[in-house]
Amino acid sequence: YQLEQMRRDFVGNVSHEMRTPLTVISGYLETLVDNAEDLPPKWRRAINTMSAQSSRMEALITDLILLSKIETGEQTVHDxxxxxxxxxxxxxxxxxxxxxxxxxxxxxxxxxxxxxxxxxxxxxxxxxxxxxxxxxxxxxxxxxxxxxxxxxxxxxxxxxxxxxxxxxxxxxxxxxxxxxxxxxxxxxxxxxxxxxxxxxxxxxxxxxxxxxxxxxxxxxxxxxxxxxxxxxxxxxxxxxxxx
CATH class of the missing domain: 3.30.565.10 (Histidine kinase-like ATPase, C-terminal domain)
Incomplete structure (x- = not known):
């Protein structure tokens, strides 16, 4: 039980810590995507791919945090x-x-x-x-x-x-x-x-x-x-x- 609790705490803490830097990265990538016409053609595909992958990582972290809250009881069931x-x-x-x-x-x-x-x-x-x-x-x-x-x-x-x-x-x-x-x-x-x-x-x-x-x-x-x-x-x- 203690090992399971440690695992849940670890996943929850790591997910929270990753959210802030990933938000910064996604923000800069979004700016680059919006100004793609000013970038060399060979960079556009790379920027678009990185933007798509950062969005998927954000979705993953959001789900990890939600699951961690539900599992640990941090998000209690309101009657x-x-x-x-x-x-x-x-x-x-x-x-x-x-x-x-x-x-x-x-x-x-x-x-x-x-x-x-x-x-x-x-x-x-x-x-x-x-x-x-x-x-x-x-x-x-x-x-x-x-x-x-x-x-x-x-x-x-x-x-x-x-x-x-x-x-x-x-x-x-x-x-x-x-x-x-x-x-x-x-x-x-x-x-x-x-x-x-x-x-x-x-x-x-x-x-x-x-x-x-x-x-x-x-x-x-x-x-x-x-x-x-x-x-x-x-x-x-x-x-x-x-x-």
Whole structure:
């Protein structure tokens, strides 16, 4: 336990220390990119490549810091109420923007409007990771369906896509840090390899679990399960006649 705690502290501290110098480097590279026409042609490609890689490093450090906070309990779970329907609509608007020219068909289906008790910031991180992954790994004009529903076992968030799919042999290890089912895809998608690890730890903090269903060529479905105890009825809004 002590070794694990030391590892988490080390990762968190190193990530924080790297953020400041990397921000400076990225800032100067951004200035160079903006003035690329003043640079010799042979330098332009190098500057653009360095800028892209520094952006990926910034994303990696941001995810490392977030994961470290979630793991160590530094980012405690606030016992607040989250409007899941509104949250999913916001995330899917961002996902549509991320899709851009690929024109993915995103749909949101919410069959239960009760609120979810938990930390909205953490839930946003987990849900957005799943939806954005679906966009990254689904071919242009593919379908992505985001569903929120409940049954006697609790509440469930399903993110289903018509993407390239995952060999079932990889599924047990997908939530490990930096584990990649297909490392060759990393350059194209620009992921950090920490998204599903963040999802797993957010769900642990909310008494939830993650279910992954996929096969090569048949798309994927990621389902977050939450216990019924975390569902809270909405308080009806008062009208003028009630006052």
């Amino acid at each position: 607040s109420l989250t409007d899941v329907e509104e949250l999913l609509e916001q995330i899917c608007r961002d996902a549509q923007a991320l899709s851009g020219d690929k024109q993915h068909q995103l749909s949101v289906q919410v069959s239960d409007r009760r609120l979810l008790r938990g930390d909205e910031s953490q839930l946003r991180s987990a849900f957005s990771n799943l939806v954005f992954n679906a966009v990254k790994y689904t071919p242009p004009q593919g379908q992505i369906t985001v569903s929120w529903f409940t049954d006697r076992d609790g509440a469930h968030l399903s993110v289903k896509d018509t993407g390239i799919g995952i060999d079932p042999i990889h599924i047990p290890r997908l939530t490990e840090r930096f584990y990649r089912a297909d490392p060759s895809r990393h350059k194209d998608t620009g992921g950090t390899g920490l998204g599903l690890a963040i999802v797993k730890h957010v769900l642990l903090n909310h008494d939830g679990t993650l279910d992954i269903r996929s096969s090569i060529g048949s798309g994927s479905e990621f389902i977050c399960h939450f216990p019924r105890e975390r569902l809270v009825e909405r308080i009806p809004e008062k009208t003028g006649s009630d006052a």
